[in-house]
Amino acid sequence: MLKFIAVAAAAGVLFALPATAQEAEASPPMLTAKQGETVDRLIDKGLESDLAWDVLESLTTEIGPRLGGSDAEARARDWGVRKLKSLGFKNVRIETFEMPAWSRISEAAEITAPFPQPLTIAALGQSPSTPDGGIEAEVVRFRTLPELQAAPAEGIEGKIIFIDEPMARTQDGSGYVAAVAKRGLGAVEAAKRGAAAVLIRSAGTDNQRMAHTGGSVSGGASLAPVPAAALSNPDADQLARAIAYAKGPVTVRLAIETAWTENAVSGNVIGEIPGKTDELIVIGGHLDSWDNGVGAVDDGAGIAITTAAAKLVGDLPGKPTRTIRVVMWGAEEVGIFGGKAYAKAHLDEVDRHVIVAESDFGAGEIWRFDTRFGAASLAKAKPMGDALRRLAIAPGPNTAFGGADIGPMMRAGVPAAMLYQSGTDYFDLHHTPNDTLDKVDPDNLNQNVAAWAAFIYMASEMEGGFR
Amino acid sequence: MLKFIAVAAAAGVLFALPATAQEAEASPPMLTAKQGETVDRLIDKGLESDLAWDVLESLTTEIGPRLGGSDAEARARDWGVRKLKSLGFKNVRIETFEMPAWSRISEAAEITAPFPQPLTIAALGQSPSTPDGGIEAEVVRFRTLPELQAAPAEGIEGKIIFIDEPMARTQDGSGYVAAVAKRGLGAVEAAKRGAAAVLIRSAGTDNQRMAHTGGSVSGGASLAPVPAAALSNPDADQLARAIAYAKGPVTVRLAIETAWTENAVSGNVIGEIPGKTDELIVIGGHLDSWDNGVGAVDDGAGIAITTAAAKLVGDLPGKPTRTIRVVMWGAEEVGIFGGKAYAKAHLDEVDRHVIVAESDFGAGEIWRFDTRFGAASLAKAKPMGDALRRLAIAPGPNTAFGGADIGPMMRAGVPAAMLYQSGTDYFDLHHTPNDTLDKVDPDNLNQNVAAWAAFIYMASEMEGGFR
Numbered sequence: 001m002l003k004f005i006a007v008a009a010a011a012g013v014l015f016a017l018p019a020t021a022q023e024a025e026a027s028p029p030m031l032t033a034k035q036g037e038t039v040d041r042l043i044d045k046g047l048e049s050d051l052a053w054d055v056l057e058s059l060t061t062e063i064g065p066r067l068g069g070s071d072a073e074a075r076a077r078d079w080g081v082r083k084l085k086s087l088g089f090k091n092v093r094i095e096t097f098e099m100p101a102w103s104r105i106s107e108a109a110e111i112t113a114p115f116p117q118p119l120t121i122a123a124l125g126q127s128p129s130t131p132d133g134g135i136e137a138e139v140v141r142f143r144t145l146p147e148l149q150a151a152p153a154e155g156i157e158g159k160i161i162f163i164d165e166p167m168a169r170t171q172d173g174s175g176y177v178a179a180v181a182k183r184g185l186g187a188v189e190a191a192k193r194g195a196a197a198v199l200i201r202s203a204g205t206d207n208q209r210m211a212h213t214g215g216s217v218s219g220g221a222s223l224a225p226v227p228a229a230a231l232s233n234p235d236a237d238q239l240a241r242a243i244a245y246a247k248g249p250v251t252v253r254l255a256i257e258t259a260w261t262e263n264a265v266s267g268n269v270i271g272e273i274p275g276k277t278d279e280l281i282v283i284g285g286h287l288d289s290w291d292n293g294v295g296a297v298d299d300g301a302g303i304a305i306t307t308a309a310a311k312l313v314g315d316l317p318g319k320p321t322r323t324i325r326v327v328m329w330g331a332e333e334v335g336i337f338g339g340k341a342y343a344k345a346h347l348d349e350v351d352r353h354v355i356v357a358e359s360d361f362g363a364g365e366i367w368r369f370d371t372r373f374g375a376a377s378l379a380k381a382k383p384m385g386d387a388l389r390r391l392a393i394a395p396g397p398n399t400a401f402g403g404a405d406i407g408p409m410m411r412a413g414v415p416a417a418m419l420y421q422s423g424t425d426y427f428d429l430h431h432t433p434n435d436t437l438d439k440v441d442p443d444n445l446n447q448n449v450a451a452w453a454a455f456i457y458m459a460s461e462m463e464g465g466f467r
Numbered sequence: 468m469l470k471f472i473a474v475a476a477a478a479g480v481l482f483a484l485p486a487t488a489q490e491a492e493a494s495p496p497m498l499t500a501k502q503g504e505t506v507d508r509l510i511d512k513g514l515e516s517d518l519a520w521d522v523l524e525s526l527t528t529e530i531g532p533r534l535g536g537s538d539a540e541a542r543a544r545d546w547g548v549r550k551l552k553s554l555g556f557k558n559v560r561i562e563t564f565e566m567p568a569w570s571r572i573s574e575a576a577e578i579t580a581p582f583p584q585p586l587t588i589a590a591l592g593q594s595p596s597t598p599d600g601g602i603e604a605e606v607v608r609f610r611t612l613p614e615l616q617a618a619p620a621e622g623i624e625g626k627i628i629f630i631d632e633p634m635a636r637t638q639d640g641s642g643y644v645a646a647v648a649k650r651g652l653g654a655v656e657a658a659k660r661g662a663a664a665v666l667i668r669s670a671g672t673d674n675q676r677m678a679h680t681g682g683s684v685s686g687g688a689s690l691a692p693v694p695a696a697a698l699s700n701p702d703a704d705q706l707a708r709a710i711a712y713a714k715g716p717v718t719v720r721l722a723i724e725t726a727w728t729e730n731a732v733s734g735n736v737i738g739e740i741p742g743k744t745d746e747l748i749v750i751g752g753h754l755d756s757w758d759n760g761v762g763a764v765d766d767g768a769g770i771a772i773t774t775a776a777a778k779l780v781g782d783l784p785g786k787p788t789r790t791i792r793v794v795m796w797g798a799e800e801v802g803i804f805g806g807k808a809y810a811k812a813h814l815d816e817v818d819r820h821v822i823v824a825e826s827d828f829g830a831g832e833i834w835r836f837d838t839r840f841g842a843a844s845l846a847k848a849k850p851m852g853d854a855l856r857r858l859a860i861a862p863g864p865n866t867a868f869g870g871a872d873i874g875p876m877m878r879a880g881v882p883a884a885m886l887y888q889s890g891t892d893y894f895d896l897h898h899t900p901n902d903t904l905d906k907v908d909p910d911n912l913n914q915n916v917a918a919w920a921a922f923i924y925m926a927s928e929m930e931g932g933f934r
Binding site: 057058060061062063064065072111115116117118120207208209210233234237238241242245293294432433434436437438439 | 524525527528529530531532539578582583584585587674675676677700701704705708709712760761899900901903904905906
């Protein structure tokens, strides 16, 4: 989730908590009593539905890992089409696009002296291969990215940079902003100084012996300038200790093999619950995952939650006022290619987009409802937020981050909302082999479905837009 | 820890909790008031000492993984000699022995149909290599080892057996008895039925994406009859789900490469705190570890705890009555070779061995003090147990398991004690890459040191033996 360009751009959002219309103003009667009852019924149904779990179990079992641009992602698109059709969605199709694609072949690292032992690493996305035989060089440790950025090139040429910066555990994911900068800028900063490679302490909050992968090049359109890999947190501890124990240099051997192709194919899978009008409520998650886990929390959960919620609204008697469009974006992790392709393909119908929202922050419980509405529509946030309070969701600011894949549409002026999941434990699993189905709590998943179903329905039925 | 032959033999011990002399009888004054004060002072010092942590940090950082019979284990022996000498131990030496040695080169598994995706495995100790190109075969799932043991060979020939039995989480480690049977007997049961290989659900209680390795052949003296590997618990879940989802067979490809040599060298490292007599209190842990972690909890902790505790007793004014011998046993994990070699080398001085005790159940807090004393000496368990109660240690039965490495001496008639650590979380880490220093709680480590120092001192000073 949360590709770093988008996050960096929205960094202010994550920290600011302005007074909002949700709290400040009295609520106009924007939902009828009958609509209010329907919202409550959708919440009840969401809390007791097995559908999101079934969708998530099916995706993670039958497809497993599905890296953007890979054959596995193509199988996931076919799965998405089958799943949406079987659930009664209409206009189900794949919108393909081309993209450059990176893939991992192998990775290994070891301390060669003075304390020979293997290290657990993951090559970062867009890392090039090391030369034949790998790179063996002295390690130079920097406690933080800014410390590296302030360092001269002297003494660094030909060496392996080690950025040991730890990551803060936060509910709102704000710790990721700094972590992703370390991951996305380390290779560039290393290359500037003539270093041979960069190792970072994983962008993760756990102490499992698993490295967190993730993109190392903003936008994902090219290879990084030097090989880049993440150490698991225990291995970063170990390397730092080895440096502290050693009386002389600590050398590491790094061997990474990756592949790069300019013209891979990916695509967005789309299905709709047709409304009485052609106005669009666009929701979804990203279908691709990193290659090391099965993408249960990132972002199978988002696919499952939004699909199940839309299905619940589709099951109501009569059509919703607006059309609910579910998008399973492709190739998010490796450069938000699906989000960009969607915006490009649908720019001519941007005015039909009444609101966009993405679920891409795992499967934790939703704790806050953020909006990004026009000033004229801000009062509508309050009845929406009020309806979600029974699910222990607090009203949030009108500065919603939204999601990486909907960023391009948001920048084109489409209002957005964010059903903000708790990220406290999210970065324990994120981008690791540990992103597996057993990590998802079915009750939390259903709280998400309930909130999304209520949100979609209100977004569909409230008169006027949110601009 | 706890090699399965020894555990299986002692299984009765783990479950029985007979009334004991510790509770039943009044305490004769077996410690003088001054000795009682010394016990308390040792406990105070143990609780505030940094020594065990320093020893453990040094071993795990400077050596890391140290598989029995490997070069790394030889470096660990040299480390042990240096460490014991630097701490003032006397008669420091290595007693070498020969052993057959297994090692891991590579391991990989994947579901090939109908849901292609990689699986996380660890080859089990003593697993042979698969043929060139690996083994690709249908998987046949058994819910438990007894279910496999009751099954005929029909339909199994040439297939890959999958024993999906889960492991119970217990404080006393009793869940390991069944788990180790699954691990140690699976290959034999598979071979009996003509199967090509065996996969087991890891002998572990966690849900991390890490497989638990461990011996697959009792005694470790030969290769297993078919390739044998463990799946991480999430991967076992995934394979079971794939079988449930599939309309036809599920096939897996397994590629394992290992090496085997008949004449590797290992050794026990020995150091002593000389006493006024040549009677021996023998304590220690095993120096080797599995190859995938750094052996912090299994069994660097045991090395660190017993070394630090003996050092505290050695720092008292004057010599202890009996000699405290610390043994760092070699090659325990792969067949208890060090424990057997020690017994063989010291059989002629078995009568000098007053008591033996091993720390090999991690770094959790000690919750029970078990003994295995002769009937005539049983009353001495009570004052020992009483002295440990301030550390929240309960009196235990007189049926102490002891430890794998001291099993041969126990069977030769030497009394034993066991400072029983809590195993509730131990099998989350045991035999995995996650066995790293950060998993050790320094406070728990010091509670161990305090208890061991008190125990050693009492064992040294109490008149008469424990036979």
